[in-house]
Amino acid sequence: MENRDRRKFLGVCLGGIASASIAAVAYPLFRYLSPIPEQENSGKVTFQESDIPEGEAKFFQYAGSAAVLIKNKEQGVIALSAVCTHLGCIVQWQKERGEFLCPCHAGRYTAQGLVISGPPPKPLQPLHVSIANGTITIG
Amino acid sequence: MSLYKNIDNWLDVRLGTHSLIEKELTGYLLPRNINAWYSLGSVLLFIFSLQIVTGILLLIYYVPDADKAFASVTMIMNRVPFGWLVRMCHVVGSNMMVLILLFHMLSVLFMGSYKSPRELNWLSGFILFNLVMAISLTGYLLPWSQLSYWATTVATNSVGAIPFIGSYLVEFLRGGKLVGPPTLGRFFALHVAVIPITIAAFVGIHLVLLQRIGVSTPPFGLKETKSNWRGDTFRYEEHPGGIPFFPNYLLQDMTSIMLYLALFFAVLFFDPYLFLPKDAFIPADPFLTPAHIKPEWYFLPNYQTLKLFPSEFLGLAVQGAAMTFLALLPFIDRGTEKHPLKRPLFMACSIGGILLWIGLAIWGHFS
Numbered sequence: 001m002e003n004r005d006r007r008k009f010l011g012v013c014l015g016g017i018a019s020a021s022i023a024a025v026a027y028p029l030f031r032y033l034s035p036i037p038e039q040e041n042s043g044k045v046t047f048q049e050s051d052i053p054e055g056e057a058k059f060f061q062y063a064g065s066a067a068v069l070i071k072n073k074e075q076g077v078i079a080l081s082a083v084c085t086h087l088g089c090i091v092q093w094q095k096e097r098g099e100f101l102c103p104c105h106a107g108r109y110t111a112q113g114l115v116i117s118g119p120p121p122k123p124l125q126p127l128h129v130s131i132a133n134g135t136i137t138i139g
Numbered sequence: 140m141s142l143y144k145n146i147d148n149w150l151d152v153r154l155g156t157h158s159l160i161e162k163e164l165t166g167y168l169l170p171r172n173i174n175a176w177y178s179l180g181s182v183l184l185f186i187f188s189l190q191i192v193t194g195i196l197l198l199i200y201y202v203p204d205a206d207k208a209f210a211s212v213t214m215i216m217n218r219v220p221f222g223w224l225v226r227m228c229h230v231v232g233s234n235m236m237v238l239i240l241l242f243h244m245l246s247v248l249f250m251g252s253y254k255s256p257r258e259l260n261w262l263s264g265f266i267l268f269n270l271v272m273a274i275s276l277t278g279y280l281l282p283w284s285q286l287s288y289w290a291t292t293v294a295t296n297s298v299g300a301i302p303f304i305g306s307y308l309v310e311f312l313r314g315g316k317l318v319g320p321p322t323l324g325r326f327f328a329l330h331v332a333v334i335p336i337t338i339a340a341f342v343g344i345h346l347v348l349l350q351r352i353g354v355s356t357p358p359f360g361l362k363e364t365k366s367n368w369r370g371d372t373f374r375y376e377e378h379p380g381g382i383p384f385f386p387n388y389l390l391q392d393m394t395s396i397m398l399y400l401a402l403f404f405a406v407l408f409f410d411p412y413l414f415l416p417k418d419a420f421i422p423a424d425p426f427l428t429p430a431h432i433k434p435e436w437y438f439l440p441n442y443q444t445l446k447l448f449p450s451e452f453l454g455l456a457v458q459g460a461a462m463t464f465l466a467l468l469p470f471i472d473r474g475t476e477k478h479p480l481k482r483p484l485f486m487a488c489s490i491g492g493i494l495l496w497i498g499l500a501i502w503g504h505f506s
Contacts, residue, residue, distance in 0.1 A: 031220035032196060032199075032222060033196075034220065
């Protein structure tokens with residue numbers, strides 16, 4: 001009986017050491033493979049107002065994702081996430097129609113990002129825009 | 140318990156696992172007087188696996204581009220969580236692999252395991268030794284530091300001493316007149332694809348040969364230490380009354396691997412830059428050769444030999460002759476005696492050779 005207790009104790013010790021070793025390998029491995037956080041510059045993107053022509057769209061990186069800025073006579077400056085809400089493709093700006101088109105499944109959005117037709121379930125996510133002294137700030 | 144039994148039975152009916160385990164593990168008998176030196180092969184297999192795993196992990200962040208390689212290695216060391224650990228495991232592991240490989244070869248030499256009928260095993264092992272040197276050399280360039288750049292310049296340059304084709308061969312190896320971006324490309328391909336696959340293939344051959352011929356009996360603790368192999372027919376060397384591989388010798392293998400890991404982690408955590416001189420932390424500059432550029436410790440004897448001879452060709456020829464002698468040793472040393480103390484000529488030559496090698500390494504280090 002005493003022998004069996006000893007055997008059990010040693011087995012538990014061995015199991016404990018093995019688990020600790022696996023954890024000591026698995027944790028660094030997980031951290032190594034995890035995405036490295038971006039070095040963020042206060043999360044704001046700025047443009048000069050004069051750099052963006054009327055009716056044109058400017059695509060840029062915002063918070064690690066794609067965003068688009070358009071300048072219209074009617075609505076002024078609008079910033080939207082450029083990620084289609086259907087399956088995550090990047091929408092295209094169709095200047096002559098004044099619409100966004102997602103090339104993947106033909107989703108159409110207005111210049112404000114509202115769904116006109118096609119599969120997108122939600123409008124494009126709007127981003128906060130402020131203009132001061134000819135500088136457009138997003139975020 | 141019954142689930143385990145069911146799975147075990149299911150597999151046995153389909154694959155005959157019980158007889159396979161009996162044949163290869165529990166019933167596979169090794170000589171009674173087998174010693175710990177025989178486990179170095181398993182340790183090497185373990186190190187090689189570790190090098191593959193850490194190497195694949197490094198590939199995730201490493202960029203094989205002369206403009207970006209150094210920065211990517213710096214990023215692995217400084218920004219990637221535990222990147223330093225993965226990289227230092229790979230660096231220290233490569234040095235340890237060469238060290239353990241040398242011990243493995245020495246044990247085979249001193250216990251006479253290379254002798255007939257195991258010439259092919261020795262030859263495949265010798266090729267593995269050269270491949271490990273080659274993978275170390277090609278890996279050395281990849282961080283694109285001053286150290287790697289100039290060590291590669293010197294190493295590739297020595298090939299130039301071969302008459303007639305030497306200068307073309309140097310250019311061919313480098314992919315250009317000097318070590319540069321084309322060199323990085325070809326060394327990268329060799330280091331991560333060509334040589335690892337070749338090593339894996341030769342490890343397979345090495346193990347198949349071992350399995351086919353049988354483990355050689357160590358000469359220690361026996362009255363009769365001569366090999367009684369006649370050389371007329373194939374004979375598998377059986378060891379009736381020996382110890383089973385599983386669990387007995389596997390435990391020795393595990394013990395040796397644990398001892399190795401203790402040594403490995405001691406270097407890794409207490410002196411990680413043991414094998415990395417200062418020049419390993421400076422980006423490569425093709426217009427500035429640093430002072431006292433030296434190769435890795437295991438190339439120091441070769442480096443010193445090249446410096447000793449008046450002509451580079453002579454230095455290279457001597458090394459080539461020494462390596463050829465080592466490769467063909469089982470064909471030259473045809474005696475059947477395996478005990479080192481009963482082979483005085485062998486003992487004198489091998490100990491002399493080892494002392495010469497160590498002496499040249501020390502001389503090379505301090506010169």
